[in-house]
Amino acid sequence: MSDTSFVRTEMLPEKDPPATSVGAIGWARANLFDGWFNSVLTILSLAFIWYVLAGVIPWVFQSVWNATSLTECREIMSETWGSTHGHACWGVINDRWLQLLYGFYPPYPVTPDVNAGDGTGMLPAYFRPNLAFVLLLVAISPVLFTNLPRKLLIVSAAYPFLMPWLMWGGSIWGPVMVAAGFGIGFLAYRIVNPLAGSLTAIIAAIFVPIIWWLTLAGPVAGVLEGIVSISIPEVESRRFGGFMLSILIGVVAIGCSLPIGIFLALGRQSDLLIVKSLCVGFIEFIRGVPLITLLFVASVLLNIFLPPGTEFDIILRVLIMVTLFAAAYMAEVIRGGLAALPKGQYEGADSLGLNYWQAQRLIIMPQALKISIPGIVSTFIGVFKDTTLVSIIGLLDPLGLSNAIRADAAWNGIYWELFAFIAVLFFVFCFSMSRYSMYLERKLHTGH
Amino acid sequence: MSELMSDREIDRSKMKVSDEVAIEITNMNKWYGTFHVLRDINLTVNQGERIVIAGPSGSGKSTLIRCINRLEEHQEGSIVVDGTELTSDLKNIDKIRSEVGMCFQHFNLFPHLTILENCTLAPIWVRKTPRKEAEETAMHFLEKVKIPDQALKYPGQLSGGQQQRVAIARSLCMRPRIMLFDEPTSALDPEMIKEVLDTMIELAEEGMTMLCVTHEMGFARQVANRVIFMDQGQIVEQNEPEEFFNNPKSDRTKLFLSQILGH
Numbered sequence: 060m061s062d063t064s065f066v067r068t069e070m071l072p073e074k075d076p077p078a079t080s081v082g083a084i085g086w087a088r089a090n091l092f093d094g095w096f097n098s099v100l101t102i103l104s105l106a107f108i109w110y111v112l113a114g115v116i117p118w119v120f121q122s123v124w125n126a127t128s129l130t131e132c133r134e135i136m137s138e139t140w141g142s143t144h145g146h147a148c149w150g151v152i153n154d155r156w157l158q159l160l161y162g163f164y165p166p167y168p169v170t171p172d173v174n175a176g177d178g179t180g181m182l183p184a185y186f187r188p189n190l191a192f193v194l195l196l197v198a199i200s201p202v203l204f205t206n207l208p209r210k211l212l213i214v215s216a217a218y219p220f221l222m223p224w225l226m227w228g229g230s231i232w233g234p235v236m237v238a239a240g241f242g243i244g245f246l247a248y249r250i251v252n253p254l255a256g257s258l259t260a261i262i263a264a265i266f267v268p269i270i271w272w273l274t275l276a277g278p279v280a281g282v283l284e285g286i287v288s289i290s291i292p293e294v295e296s297r298r299f300g301g302f303m304l305s306i307l308i309g310v311v312a313i314g315c316s317l318p319i320g321i322f323l324a325l326g327r328q329s330d331l332l333i334v335k336s337l338c339v340g341f342i343e344f345i346r347g348v349p350l351i352t353l354l355f356v357a358s359v360l361l362n363i364f365l366p367p368g369t370e371f372d373i374i375l376r377v378l379i380m381v382t383l384f385a386a387a388y389m390a391e392v393i394r395g396g397l398a399a400l401p402k403g404q405y406e407g408a409d410s411l412g413l414n415y416w417q418a419q420r421l422i423i424m425p426q427a428l429k430i431s432i433p434g435i436v437s438t439f440i441g442v443f444k445d446t447t448l449v450s451i452i453g454l455l456d457p458l459g460l461s462n463a464i465r466a467d468a469a470w471n472g473i474y475w476e477l478f479a480f481i482a483v484l485f486f487v488f489c490f491s492m493s494r495y496s497m498y499l500e501r502k503l504h505t506g507h
Numbered sequence: 508m509s510e511l512m513s514d515r516e517i518d519r520s521k522m523k524v525s526d527e528v529a530i531e532i533t534n535m536n537k538w539y540g541t542f543h544v545l546r547d548i549n550l551t552v553n554q555g556e557r558i559v560i561a562g563p564s565g566s567g568k569s570t571l572i573r574c575i576n577r578l579e580e581h582q583e584g585s586i587v588v589d590g591t592e593l594t595s596d597l598k599n600i601d602k603i604r605s606e607v608g609m610c611f612q613h614f615n616l617f618p619h620l621t622i623l624e625n626c627t628l629a630p631i632w633v634r635k636t637p638r639k640e641a642e643e644t645a646m647h648f649l650e651k652v653k654i655p656d657q658a659l660k661y662p663g664q665l666s667g668g669q670q671q672r673v674a675i676a677r678s679l680c681m682r683p684r685i686m687l688f689d690e691p692t693s694a695l696d697p698e699m700i701k702e703v704l705d706t707m708i709e710l711a712e713e714g715m716t717m718l719c720v721t722h723e724m725g726f727a728r729q730v731a732n733r734v735i736f737m738d739q740g741q742i743v744e745q746n747e748p749e750e751f752f753n754n755p756k757s758d759r760t761k762l763f764l765s766q767i768l769g770h
Contacts, residue, residue, distance in 0.1 A: 412629060
């Protein structure tokens with residue numbers, strides 16, 4: 060018999076792994092103290108973390124909350140700790156947090172006499188922006204989490220029209236007429252499609268609503284307001300500010316840039332020469348220009364080009380510019396996802412007889428968007444943080460407000476506390492987006 | 508090759524060729540840029556025929572069957588499928604595609620949908636079948652390809668052979684009159700090739716019109732009623748399988764057969 064021959068006569072039983080490779084000890088050995096070099100690195104890192112925390116934690120927690128000016132803060136610090144160094148003065152946040160959140164938005168945007176006196180019909184302070192924010196959460200939840208009741212999507216559909224009404228006030232008929240424009244566009248598509256083909260129908264579906272909004276929508280809203288008057292007090296755009304403004308711009312830009320970006324990405328891949336050139340031109344132009352230039356165009360130049368006397372709300376202009384900016388980036392992110400799809404997916408869809416839009420909606424986009432989730436969310440986060448740039452054209456976002464607060468003699472010279480507060484609020488939003496994207500990626504994972 | 512032949516008796520009773528023409532290709536030419544990939548193709552396929560297209564790689568076999576449902580566009584000549592000519596009219600193309608099933612080398616299942624959803628998608632959206640009915644049909648065909656228990660899994664969780672059988676079931680759910688196979692077994696392990704070929708044989712036994720690009724010569728012998736040999740974008744030889752394999756006429760065919768059957 061040769062040495063290479065071997066026959067096992069009984070199978071080996073299962074054994075527990077050695078104690079040093081499992082549990083807390085095993086984990087620490089594998090991750091922290093794996094060899095002398097890694098052990099040294101671990102100890103150095105721990106020392107560094109200790110050093111940073113030893114500075115930051117006393118600053119955050121041994122701090123002054125009740126003060127109405129920086130001078131008062133410093134007096135309290137000297138009395139309590141004997142020095143003004145190394146202690147935060149959160150008094151400024153305590154004093155001005157409403158302003159940082161809402162800007163100069165009136166807490167009661169009703170004529171003062173209504174709220175005065177016996178208090179009948181009085182709503183809580185900042186009722187309208189708060190309600191808009193709560194409704195925002197309700198409106199996006201069915202989009203974010205598919206296991207919620209689908210009926211909530213009605214709120215999502217109504218929200219784009221409800222939100223401006225709540226924030227700016229005025230007659231309900233304005234937003235209703237804007238919403239009607241979409242219905243009219245849909246009708247135009249349904250009527251033209253059988254008569255003149257789908258391309259003409261799409262063009263009609265775009266231009267008929269635009270004509271409606273530019274010409275008839277205003278007068279019709281006026282007439283309806285005359286018949287049934289439903290309106291709430293108006294709030295001017297210049298009073299908007301703080302986080303409310305950041306969230307407003309961020310949410311609109313995020314919500315609109317995704318669909319626009321999808322169409323731009325599809326247009327860029329289109330066989331139709333004119334559609335393709337328009338999309339490429341738009342994307343390359345917007346991506347080739349800094350956002351600040353676009354914002355300056357929005358704030359200064361548009362006034363020169365528009366006919367004199369045209370009232371074109373500054374926030375609306377900024378919204379449009381930020382949205383277009385985000386959409387151009389979004390288009391490229393989604394194009395990346397489309398490029399990553401194997402050609403076989405298009406052929407599979409084609410071979411079953413699905414038409415272009417069905418294939419895009421059911422086969423291509425779900426996969427392309429899934430691939431692009433990290434890029435899309437990065438763009439979202441970037442856009443949300445870029446909203447602070449509007450402080451440069453004079454809108455009072457949190458950063459703009461921090462300057463305004465420092466301009467007050469009481470808080471002149473305070474930086475860290477304001478920036479820390481703003482940073483924490485931004486971090487909460489950006490971090491939630493990032494966590495959500497990871498949840499979504501896990502949920503949509505269908506491989507092994 | 509012969510070891511992959513089915514071990515069971517093949518029932519040829521229903522495998523009848525009718526006089527009805529399913530596909531008519533006349534003087535068809537196609538170019539990729541300036542490269543003349545298909546040259547003067549003439550081919551008539553009757554309802555119920557099982558045609559195997561063989562040939563070396565790059566000979567245009569895949570391109571030919573992909574022209575039949577317009578995944579590739581031809582530049583000259585005409586292709587008539589089930590009485591409808593393939594032109595650039597999108598409505599005609601979608602109609603033909605919904606009546607011609609196709610299976611690909613790499614299956615092209617939709618990885619974000621379950622097996623069942625893969626099978627019901629086209630019936631629901633193209634044929635406007637009610638969901639319940641589409642699901643019943645899908646389960647019927649999944650049973651036929653012997654994987655009904657995988658219906659709620661995703662394609663990524665199945666083996667290659669199972670995926671290809673799902674792809675066949677997905678095509679069948681559209682109740683096609685013609686099935687095209689583009690090297691359906693080329694990406695599979697030998698064990699899995701057999702399960703896919705068995706499914707295709709069953710399909711042939713039921714009288715399905717089939718055009719199949721494949722290197723499985725055993726399958727060609729057993730099932731095909733005609734073998735077409737292509738080289739350099741042209742049909743070089745076509746004949747009944749018996750004649751084709753035992754008595755090839757052209758030198759090119761002889762060389763090809765000696766290479767693929769020689770070992």
